[in-house]
Amino acid sequence: MGSYPKTVQLKNGTNVVIRPMTADDLERSHRFFLALPADDRYMLRVDVTDREAVLLRMDPSPAYDHYRLVALAGEVIVADATLYQPRQGWKRHTAEVRAIVAHEFRDRGLGALLFHELFQEATRRKVERLYGMIMSQQEAARRIADALGFRVELVLPDQRRTLDGELHDVAVMTVSLKDLWRRLEDKMLAMDGHGRERH
Amino acid sequence: MIRYPKAFKCRDGRVVAVRPLAPDDIDRLMTFFADLPEEDRLHLRVDVTDRETVKQRISPPPHWSVLRLVALAGDRVVAEASIEHRTYGFESHIGEIRLIVAADYRRTGLAHYLCRQILAHGITENLEKIEVHLMEDQPAVIRFFEKLDFVKNGILEGFVKDIHGKDHNLLVMSLRT
Numbered sequence: 001m002g003s004y005p006k007t008v009q010l011k012n013g014t015n016v017v018i019r020p021m022t023a024d025d026l027e028r029s030h031r032f033f034l035a036l037p038a039d040d041r042y043m044l045r046v047d048v049t050d051r052e053a054v055l056l057r058m059d060p061s062p063a064y065d066h067y068r069l070v071a072l073a074g075e076v077i078v079a080d081a082t083l084y085q086p087r088q089g090w091k092r093h094t095a096e097v098r099a100i101v102a103h104e105f106r107d108r109g110l111g112a113l114l115f116h117e118l119f120q121e122a123t124r125r126k127v128e129r130l131y132g133m134i135m136s137q138q139e140a141a142r143r144i145a146d147a148l149g150f151r152v153e154l155v156l157p158d159q160r161r162t163l164d165g166e167l168h169d170v171a172v173m174t175v176s177l178k179d180l181w182r183r184l185e186d187k188m189l190a191m192d193g194h195g196r197e198r199h
Numbered sequence: 200m201i202r203y204p205k206a207f208k209c210r211d212g213r214v215v216a217v218r219p220l221a222p223d224d225i226d227r228l229m230t231f232f233a234d235l236p237e238e239d240r241l242h243l244r245v246d247v248t249d250r251e252t253v254k255q256r257i258s259p260p261p262h263w264s265v266l267r268l269v270a271l272a273g274d275r276v277v278a279e280a281s282i283e284h285r286t287y288g289f290e291s292h293i294g295e296i297r298l299i300v301a302a303d304y305r306r307t308g309l310a311h312y313l314c315r316q317i318l319a320h321g322i323t324e325n326l327e328k329i330e331v332h333l334m335e336d337q338p339a340v341i342r343f344f345e346k347l348d349f350v351k352n353g354i355l356e357g358f359v360k361d362i363h364g365k366d367h368n369l370l371v372m373s374l375r376t
Contacts, residue, residue, distance in 0.1 A: 045288045053287070062260050088252065090244045090359040129358065154353035154371060158328055160289040167292075167327075174355060 002120055004069075010108035016078060018117060021058065021068040025077065029070070030054045032077040037103055042163045043135060044100070063087060067121055069114055071105075078102040081114035083121055093128040111144060116184075122177055131174040135160060142171075149183045150175045201320055207270065209307035215277060217316065220257060220267040224276065228253060228269070231276035236302060241361040242334050243299070262286050266320045270300075270309060277301040280313035282321050282329070294326040314347060322376050329376060334359060335368040349374045 005019035021029070033041065033048035046053040060066065064084050071079035081099035086092050097118055101111050122130060132150060134141050150173035159170035204218035220228070232240070232247035245252050259265045264286050270278040278301060284294040296317050300310045321329055331344055335354055345351075349372040358369040 153355050161292055
């Protein structure tokens with residue numbers, strides 16, 4: 001595990017604190033989800049307006065180890081990112097990544113920072129392949145995944161039923177952790193000392 | 200609700216009893232898995248020669264509904280079939296099935312019968328889609344599911360490892376109920 005809590009500065013100069021989620025974060029987590037726009041909430045796995053569903057989400061699963069980080073502005077959770085890895089079995093070298101960022105904290109680099117933390121944890125856990133499961137309406141998520149080198153390997157038809165009762169296809173996007181780090185290093189080499197692309 | 204136990208007569212005349220797995224079946228199950236050829240065990244999700252792993256495998260996780268059937272010839276487990284699904288959340292309309300048959304009970308109609316039983320259970324649970332996940336290098340198993348109208352959704356490369364740590368492609372097949 002990385003050393004936490006850590007304070008990071010976002011693109012607009014705001015500081016947030018990143019740390020693992022704890023059991024004490026239940027109310028903060030529930031408030032975070034209640035504050036999400038309805039359009040975002042409807043694409044989540046459970047009805048997160050229901051406190052019991054949020055509590056269930058925090059419960060450790062016997063089959064999966066979930067490593068969850070939260071980003072806080074003061075006492076307010078502004079992002080939640082998770083690495084889900086099977087504890088054993090044939091997929092033990094894979095992990096799913098998921099992240100949600102509060103609307104007003106988007107486009108500030110927070111998602112990228114959280115993913116970077118998750119990728120480091122995945123490396124420590126000897127994960128070889130990462131994947132994300134993205135619905136077609138999740139355009140921002142798809143763009144981020146594309147930029148990181150994830151590619152669509154499989155589309156599962158009618159895989160998710162959103163809160164409005166509609167069924168949606170899900171694209172399973174995967175990347176090898178080795179390829180992902182290589183891509184991130186290439187991007188850094190392509191930048192000057194001020195974080196801008198060299199020309 | 201489907202009633203058990205049931206008796207199934209295989210094509211070769213042998214009769215097996217089919218019923219839900221009980222907690223005291225663990226020893227019978229361990230013998231069943233130990234008797235599987237290694238080539239079959241290579242294609243399974245976990246190391247089924249490890250008792251703790253098998254115990255965990257048959258313990259229903261919280262917020263999942265699982266029906267696990269065994270077929271018995273006398274006191275000997277000769278097949279295991281299961282269907283499981285989440286009880287909440289946006290994928291709770293999907294069930295996943297698994298099926299393993301002892302080598303000497305293949306091509307007897309037993310696999311087909313067990314599949315029909317667990318699919319019927321899936322329908323009573325209002326599942327709308329049934330998935331099966333398997334290693335791509337099992338052409339006979341793929342043909343079996345294709346005959347039951349499962350379609351291939353696609354492959355995830357190197358997504359699963361066998362018990363020796365070798366990578367295999369994962370094939371996902373599904374059936375709309």
